[in-house]
Amino acid sequence: MGEKILEIEDVTVSFDGFKALKNLNFSLDKGELRVIIGPNGAGKTTFLDVITGKTKPTQGRVLFKGKNLRSLKEHQIARMGIGRKFQTPRIYLNLTPRENLEITCNQQKKLWSTLFGKPKSAERQTVSGLLETIGLTANADLPASKLSHGEKQRLEIGMLVAQSPDLLLVDEPVAGLTDEETENVGNLLLALAQSHSIMVIEHDMEFVRQIARKVTVLHQGSVLCEGNIDEVQNDPRVIEVYLGQEVEHKQGAGSRE
Amino acid sequence: MTADAAIGRRGLKRGKKRSLLIEAGIIGAIALLLIFIIPTLISPFRLNLLGRFLSLAIVALGIDLIWGYTGLLSLGHGIFFGLGGYAIGMHLKLQVPQGELPDFMGLYGVTELPWFWHPFQAFPFASAAVVLIPGILAALLGYLVFRNRIRGVYFSILTQAATIVFFNFFNGQQKLFNGTNGLVNFKTLLGTAVGSRPSQFTFYVLTVLLLIATYALCRWLTSGRFGRLLVAIRDDESRVRFSGYDPTEFKVLVFAISGAIAGLAGAMYTLQSGSVSPRAMDVAFSIEMVIWVAIGGRGSLVGAVVGALLVNYARSFFSEQFAEIWLFFQGALFLIVVTVLPDGIVGWLRSSDLLRLGHRRQLSTYPEIEVNPEVQSERQEIETRSEE
Amino acid sequence: ANSPTTESSPNGTASPSAANVSTAAASGDGIKVGILHSLSGTMAISEKSVVDAEMLAIEEINAAGGVLGKKILPITEDGASNWDTFREKANKLIDEDNVVAVFGCWTSASRKNVLEVFESKDHMLWYPVQYEGQECSKNIFYTGAAPNQQIEPSVDWLLQNKGKEFFLVGSDYVFPRTANTVIKAQLAAKGGKVVGEDYLPLGNTEVTPIITKIRQALPNGGIIYNTLNGDSNVAFFKQLQGAGMNPDKYPSMSVSIAEEEVRAIGPDYLKGHYAAWNYFQTVESAANKKFVEAFKKKYGEDRVTNDPMEAAYIAVYLWKQAVEKAGTADDLAKVRTAAYGQTLDAPEGKITLNKNHHISKVVRIGEVRDDGLFEIVYSTDKAVAPLPWNQFVKETKGYSCDWSDPNKGGKYKSA
Amino acid sequence: MNPATDAIASSFNSSTAQKPVLQVAGLNVYYGESHILRNVDLSVTEGQMVCLIGRNGVGKTTLLKTIMGLIKPRSGAVTFAGQPITLKSPDKRAKLGIGYVPQGREIIPRLTVEENLLLGFEALPQGRKNHQKVPDRIFSLFPVLKTMRSRMGGDLSGGQQQQLAIARALMGNPRLLVLDEPTEGIQPSIILEIEAAIRDIIATTGISVLLVEQHLHFVRQADRYYAMQKGGIVASGTTSELSQDVIQRFLAV
Amino acid sequence: MLIGLFDGLFNGISIGSVLLISALGLAIVFGLMGVINLAHGELMMLGAYTTFVVQAGFKKLGEPWFDFYIFFALIFAFLVAAGVGVILERGVIRYLYGRPLETLLATWGVSLILQQFVRSVNWVLAIGIVIFCLLFFGSLWIVQRRSDFDRIRNWFVLVMLPLSLGIAIAVGNILSQTYKLAVNQPWFGAQNVDVSAPRWLRGGLPVGGFQLPYARLFIIALTIICVIGVYQFLQRTAWGLRIRAVTQNRSMSSCLGIPTQKVDALTFAIGSGLAGVAGCAISYLGSVGPNTGQNYIVDTFMVVVVGGVGKLVGTIVAALAIGTVNYLVGSGTLAILTAPIPPLSEFFTFFATTSMAKVMVFALIIAFLQVRPGGIFPQKGRTVDA
Numbered sequence A: 001m002g003e004k005i006l007e008i009e010d011v012t013v014s015f016d017g018f019k020a021l022k023n024l025n026f027s028l029d030k031g032e033l034r035v036i037i038g039p040n041g042a043g044k045t046t047f048l049d050v051i052t053g054k055t056k057p058t059q060g061r062v063l064f065k066g067k068n069l070r071s072l073k074e075h076q077i078a079r080m081g082i083g084r085k086f087q088t089p090r091i092y093l094n095l096t097p098r099e100n101l102e103i104t105c106n107q108q109k110k111l112w113s114t115l116f117g118k119p120k121s122a123e124r125q126t127v128s129g130l131l132e133t134i135g136l137t138a139n140a141d142l143p144a145s146k147l148s149h150g151e152k153q154r155l156e157i158g159m160l161v162a163q164s165p166d167l168l169l170v171d172e173p174v175a176g177l178t179d180e181e182t183e184n185v186g187n188l189l190l191a192l193a194q195s196h197s198i199m200v201i202e203h204d205m206e207f208v209r210q211i212a213r214k215v216t217v218l219h220q221g222s223v224l225c226e227g228n229i230d231e232v233q234n235d236p237r238v239i240e241v242y243l244g245q246e247v248e249h250k251q252g253a254g255s256r257e
Numbered sequence B: 001m002t003a004d005a006a007i008g009r010r011g012l013k014r015g016k017k018r019s020l021l022i023e024a025g026i027i028g029a030i031a032l033l034l035i036f037i038i039p040t041l042i043s044p045f046r047l048n049l050l051g052r053f054l055s056l057a058i059v060a061l062g063i064d065l066i067w068g069y070t071g072l073l074s075l076g077h078g079i080f081f082g083l084g085g086y087a088i089g090m091h092l093k094l095q096v097p098q099g100e101l102p103d104f105m106g107l108y109g110v111t112e113l114p115w116f117w118h119p120f121q122a123f124p125f126a127s128a129a130v131v132l133i134p135g136i137l138a139a140l141l142g143y144l145v146f147r148n149r150i151r152g153v154y155f156s157i158l159t160q161a162a163t164i165v166f167f168n169f170f171n172g173q174q175k176l177f178n179g180t181n182g183l184v185n186f187k188t189l190l191g192t193a194v195g196s197r198p199s200q201f202t203f204y205v206l207t208v209l210l211l212i213a214t215y216a217l218c219r220w221l222t223s224g225r226f227g228r229l230l231v232a233i234r235d236d237e238s239r240v241r242f243s244g245y246d247p248t249e250f251k252v253l254v255f256a257i258s259g260a261i262a263g264l265a266g267a268m269y270t271l272q273s274g275s276v277s278p279r280a281m282d283v284a285f286s287i288e289m290v291i292w293v294a295i296g297g298r299g300s301l302v303g304a305v306v307g308a309l310l311v312n313y314a315r316s317f318f319s320e321q322f323a324e325i326w327l328f329f330q331g332a333l334f335l336i337v338v339t340v341l342p343d344g345i346v347g348w349l350r351s352s353d354l355l356r357l358g359h360r361r362q363l364s365t366y367p368e369i370e371v372n373p374e375v376q377s378e379r380q381e382i383e384t385r386s387e388e
Numbered sequence C: 001a002n003s004p005t006t007e008s009s010p011n012g013t014a015s016p017s018a019a020n021v022s023t024a025a026a027s028g029d030g031i032k033v034g035i036l037h038s039l040s041g042t043m044a045i046s047e048k049s050v051v052d053a054e055m056l057a058i059e060e061i062n063a064a065g066g067v068l069g070k071k072i073l074p075i076t077e078d079g080a081s082n083w084d085t086f087r088e089k090a091n092k093l094i095d096e097d098n099v100v101a102v103f104g105c106w107t108s109a110s111r112k113n114v115l116e117v118f119e120s121k122d123h124m125l126w127y128p129v130q131y132e133g134q135e136c137s138k139n140i141f142y143t144g145a146a147p148n149q150q151i152e153p154s155v156d157w158l159l160q161n162k163g164k165e166f167f168l169v170g171s172d173y174v175f176p177r178t179a180n181t182v183i184k185a186q187l188a189a190k191g192g193k194v195v196g197e198d199y200l201p202l203g204n205t206e207v208t209p210i211i212t213k214i215r216q217a218l219p220n221g222g223i224i225y226n227t228l229n230g231d232s233n234v235a236f237f238k239q240l241q242g243a244g245m246n247p248d249k250y251p252s253m254s255v256s257i258a259e260e261e262v263r264a265i266g267p268d269y270l271k272g273h274y275a276a277w278n279y280f281q282t283v284e285s286a287a288n289k290k291f292v293e294a295f296k297k298k299y300g301e302d303r304v305t306n307d308p309m310e311a312a313y314i315a316v317y318l319w320k321q322a323v324e325k326a327g328t329a330d331d332l333a334k335v336r337t338a339a340y341g342q343t344l345d346a347p348e349g350k351i352t353l354n355k356n357h358h359i360s361k362v363v364r365i366g367e368v369r370d371d372g373l374f375e376i377v378y379s380t381d382k383a384v385a386p387l388p389w390n391q392f393v394k395e396t397k398g399y400s401c402d403w404s405d406p407n408k409g410g411k412y413k414s415a
Numbered sequence D: 001m002n003p004a005t006d007a008i009a010s011s012f013n014s015s016t017a018q019k020p021v022l023q024v025a026g027l028n029v030y031y032g033e034s035h036i037l038r039n040v041d042l043s044v045t046e047g048q049m050v051c052l053i054g055r056n057g058v059g060k061t062t063l064l065k066t067i068m069g070l071i072k073p074r075s076g077a078v079t080f081a082g083q084p085i086t087l088k089s090p091d092k093r094a095k096l097g098i099g100y101v102p103q104g105r106e107i108i109p110r111l112t113v114e115e116n117l118l119l120g121f122e123a124l125p126q127g128r129k130n131h132q133k134v135p136d137r138i139f140s141l142f143p144v145l146k147t148m149r150s151r152m153g154g155d156l157s158g159g160q161q162q163q164l165a166i167a168r169a170l171m172g173n174p175r176l177l178v179l180d181e182p183t184e185g186i187q188p189s190i191i192l193e194i195e196a197a198i199r200d201i202i203a204t205t206g207i208s209v210l211l212v213e214q215h216l217h218f219v220r221q222a223d224r225y226y227a228m229q230k231g232g233i234v235a236s237g238t239t240s241e242l243s244q245d246v247i248q249r250f251l252a253v
Numbered sequence E: 001m002l003i004g005l006f007d008g009l010f011n012g013i014s015i016g017s018v019l020l021i022s023a024l025g026l027a028i029v030f031g032l033m034g035v036i037n038l039a040h041g042e043l044m045m046l047g048a049y050t051t052f053v054v055q056a057g058f059k060k061l062g063e064p065w066f067d068f069y070i071f072f073a074l075i076f077a078f079l080v081a082a083g084v085g086v087i088l089e090r091g092v093i094r095y096l097y098g099r100p101l102e103t104l105l106a107t108w109g110v111s112l113i114l115q116q117f118v119r120s121v122n123w124v125l126a127i128g129i130v131i132f133c134l135l136f137f138g139s140l141w142i143v144q145r146r147s148d149f150d151r152i153r154n155w156f157v158l159v160m161l162p163l164s165l166g167i168a169i170a171v172g173n174i175l176s177q178t179y180k181l182a183v184n185q186p187w188f189g190a191q192n193v194d195v196s197a198p199r200w201l202r203g204g205l206p207v208g209g210f211q212l213p214y215a216r217l218f219i220i221a222l223t224i225i226c227v228i229g230v231y232q233f234l235q236r237t238a239w240g241l242r243i244r245a246v247t248q249n250r251s252m253s254s255c256l257g258i259p260t261q262k263v264d265a266l267t268f269a270i271g272s273g274l275a276g277v278a279g280c281a282i283s284y285l286g287s288v289g290p291n292t293g294q295n296y297i298v299d300t301f302m303v304v305v306v307g308g309v310g311k312l313v314g315t316i317v318a319a320l321a322i323g324t325v326n327y328l329v330g331s332g333t334l335a336i337l338t339a340p341i342p343p344l345s346e347f348f349t350f351f352a353t354t355s356m357a358k359v360m361v362f363a364l365i366i367a368f369l370q371v372r373p374g375g376i377f378p379q380k381g382r383t384v385d386a
Ligand SMILES: Nc1ncnc2c1ncn2[C@@H]1O[C@H](COP(=O)(O)OP(=O)(O)OP(=O)(O)O)[C@@H](O)[C@H]1O
Pocket: A015, A018, A019, A020, A038, A039, A040, A041, A042, A043, A044, A045, A046, A047, A087, D148, D151, D155, D156, D157, D158, D159, D160, D185, E381, E382
């Protein structure tokens, strides 16, 4: 096993008594591409919230590159090299896709360097390249508020790539994308995985199969099982709580009526 | 494709440079007009009025900077405006023979100059204080508020309350600031009579130049990456954090700059109106400032200036013509603008076909579906397929 | 066009305005004067009726043939309760409209602000409201009371008739603060005692803390000396009554409450309280009868007259007399000199305009009656000569003002 | 594919001579000056499930919003159950029996899950009567909502919110269910359940469904499809006539 | 000492209840609907003027009736303010939902107009306004049905506004020429008007050394009734749920079948009506004039913010807390209490005037927000910072 980029030690998050994460232990190697799946409400998004500092753990530690993140603010964590795509697309609606990308692409995030620094030509090239990758070249100079849902999803993925953090946290990147786009995003992530550590959350199992190496299944705030895609898909517990079986469920639904 | 795009961008850049030159040219022309032509055309009273309105346009720029671009609606800019005015006003009140006190102090039995008045004897200090005091106060207030992620409406209401507080304070400190009266009856500045024609003309020219400088500053702040970031903060502040920026720093900085601009405006206004009083910190005045910007066109610097001039002239006109009912006009004006022209006058002109300022942003749309070859061929294919 | 002299109502939408004045002036048959008061904002409450009185005087004069055979053309500007606007409008009236005199202002703050304008342009303002004194400008005629014609005698009267312990309540601006400085000096000299003082921001109506303070400072009753202006008075008297502090135990003396204010507060709340003025609507004189009748005829039966309105009304007449004596309206220096010593059989009695730009006036104290008018309970036998510089306050003791003598001027040491 | 549902579907298909529930004719929609929908015609027959497919940004959501009345068309007509509704406001349309699950969930964030569900009753002709309870069938379809009933809607996870949105639309017993990518963010097992439930509801109550979906799996359950491209309908037909190959063409670049 | 404490408490509650009753309507309009209604104070003013008119009417009826006019005044004040509120909502606010900062500006315009309105309203103006509304809004109503309304809207306004305005002004001028003073005399004028309480509300209940004013007691009781009423309405009726849903997500609510326009109008009517009731209440404490409303507006907003927006309980606690602190500081009670510690006492003495107490209260509020940025009862959960 290589060097750990992220270690979660015994993290619990509770909201008014409800434990969204329960004594969660988890670790991610440097350069690893990890897929996280799990039922709705298992705590996947909360997990990302904890890593990015949006939510402070009630108990336990989060170590990134060996450093405890507890006392850091969101932007400090981001500057350490953690980037995130949200579950529902969050982009800057009054900026154009190009500007959205430029802002995140900028590596000098301090006040004065933002004020006095000039965008490097390399950055501009990256942005143009990315616009093409995410298929928004035609819309590059329209306000982002005018994009459709799927276009917004792609833009936010682009923003994450532009930010180029050491650790990419990707929450449901392909929800609402067409199959073709899904495959493109998969390829993009695979390419990125050569130089970055990535955590992907997704419910689209076809997509998961496309990119997955190691899969972690979360359930009720803790890890249910971990393994490669085949192991996980055939694990009866995963089938029970997550994947379901067509015939069985139909009966189930019927009997509940 | 990439090559094309690169050319396109370079073309765009050249276009940008050219339009920047055109803009500078227009502004230069307006400045020349204001400084050399207008004074020969209108009476000194009207020129003084224009000079004051131009100082108000400076505050409007400051407000547009934080409201239009950063989404912070401050209802407290009167404070900063007033502080700027007081800073220069205190210096002016100290232009008395050695050992004497400003006239009003004697009336209230003050025998010794209060300690904080002393530094204002020095002109360099006073003129720095004009921007520094409001700027620092804005930074402090902003820090205390933004740090806690208080924003939007709550920020507005807090600034409004702050206005009342400062009004009360200055209004109540009879001995320190001459209370409600404010500082009036200025005599000399740097040895020349404040009220004399040449001094007033100098102040007027200075106002024009400062307005242009402020415009350039705001232009620079809002057009580059910094400006983008301000818009981003307005759109989704917490998202900005996850991209690694600290919005608090940015907001504190722009708020401070905007406060300093207001202070500058207040000083220029005071020099030309000849008085500064707690009325500058009246709640209504601060709201009016915002309304100038709203009417001119929020998020457009030209709009802010146009709005400030227009509203103030309208008010001056209506109150002269219909002294008793001009409030109706004022109220109606706000209503109409906010409901019918949500983007202000400049926004409306820009979006309507009346005016094609510069390169109007063409909304992209698909080519007509009937003539789009891609669609045509696909449709045909499907038809043949389903016929099979 | 609505000529300012026709019957057009000052309240209606068609107000007399500058619109048609320039033509009239050009034809040389009118004399332009400025009317500069707050028609909007907090002070509109008080200043609006002062404008009414001034317009009445102008109308009467015009109906009687005008001044020097010319009609007076009033140009009205709104000071909007904003001192800065007052300055701007004063400048405009003088520079743009070329008026020969301005009748205007109410609050001392607005007067202090325009003072400089009138002085630097060597122009003429007629100021109709009682004020705090400590000022004597060559360019202002003060037709209201100086402190020794209102505040000082009322304090004396209270000391003689009501007690020695005073609580001072005022609005937070220059007139009450200065007035109270004067009162404190006077009480110190005459054996009275100030047990407390407090100020409310103009317009504030939460008076509970003040009432508590009064009760704490004067547990067994005492005098409330009231210099509150505007809205706060209403709250103050309503809640004073609610707290059970009645005029028999807590008599109050007000200097900014006149007939109009009594109506706005409600006579029920004020009955038995006192006010000091030079004029009350109840003054019995032929001139007053005529004034009240004319006013009611023009503005409605339910209107009342009061001291500042009367002072504004006579200001116009005094100016007219001065102009006629000088034989010119344009030469302000001549008009000014001609004004000294002018007398008038005013509604308040016979008055004289002194060389110190103030007026000799009879001082009266009134008690509020059921009908909202005042029962005059005290009045000086003759007119009291005005003293702008206060003789109790150390800094101004021994100073006088005389503009007729170039060697004396606004503030000179008189013996 | 399940033979039983196939049978149901085809039985409905055979009787498609029935009157259409929803009919859209010659619809043109603009955002500002940009022309988004061009002469769109579409109809949904009673008891049918109709699927709208197309790539990102072709105007599917725009079409559904226009049907709901959230966007005013510049020209064209929308008819529901024989009644023209082009000028009706969304709440009137909801009362007529259109249930809507929007893209992006649109949960009312500061109401509890239960309150969110109760709002579903507003679409009933007589509105919500006081003290009406959430029926059990909703909770048995989405058991997680029962355990979360007193939590704020905005606190739910994405998938839970999506389930809530569907449940809320079902509360009003609509005649036409309009679903915009209803399975986005929902775990596979529940997607299966939702599919089954919708088929079940169609079968038992005869309501109609208009669906936008990227999941081919779900698309194939529909009776008819409409394919959109660049703001226009470029193809339509019964899903049985639509080969995998053609579907791919419209969902792939 | 005990008396002093009781006194302090009573006065704190008195001030607090005035704050609370004026903030109640705002808590609905601002807290629930997200509309920053700067004309709230003017709606209170209208309530106060209504009280004046009702009082004048009952004065004519004579003694026994006059004693009870206040109950009619409350009802009318509610109705008048609610009516104006509905007009405001239908005419202006509804174009601005979701743009809270813009509502602030528009309602400021409205507040200016209302202030000037009571100053200058006379028959000419009233008739002019009616004519204008009939012409302008009548034609608007007709044109609105056209499907291309959105595009021609600005042009319509550009043409119809001056046209209707012109006709209205012309008619007004003719009227004022013909009838003179009778139609030109303002109804209220720029002066304050006098609202006298019925006899049983004057004076106070003697307790120990001092007296609890009946007017205050009445307001406290009225406040309690209103609070309970509002609470019941919001929590117990279907409308409460609808209001909350509509204000949080307007378009989705309408897709669910909620008649959003009705809900908006109703909510605004209730919020405004409460302002009217508050106006009636304060007319017994303070002045009734064109500026009456201005004095309350900032304080009431502070109450809502400090309480935590959208939380009725918070509004109540904040109003009472701010009232008490204001009283304790402003009346110098704190200065007396801290007399043993000279520097502290000196400090409080400096702030022991009504205007400086405001300075102190603001400083305390800012300090408080450093600890609890979301107010006393902050909103919690995922959506807060989303
Ligand atoms: N602020 C909060 N208050 C209360 N409960 C919360 C809060 N935030 C999250 N939860 C609950 O925590 C659980 C985990 O939520 P989370 O969003 O992490 O799920 P998830 O795994 O991302 O689900 P999905 O796949 O549906 O997105 C859910 O049951 C949710 O309702």
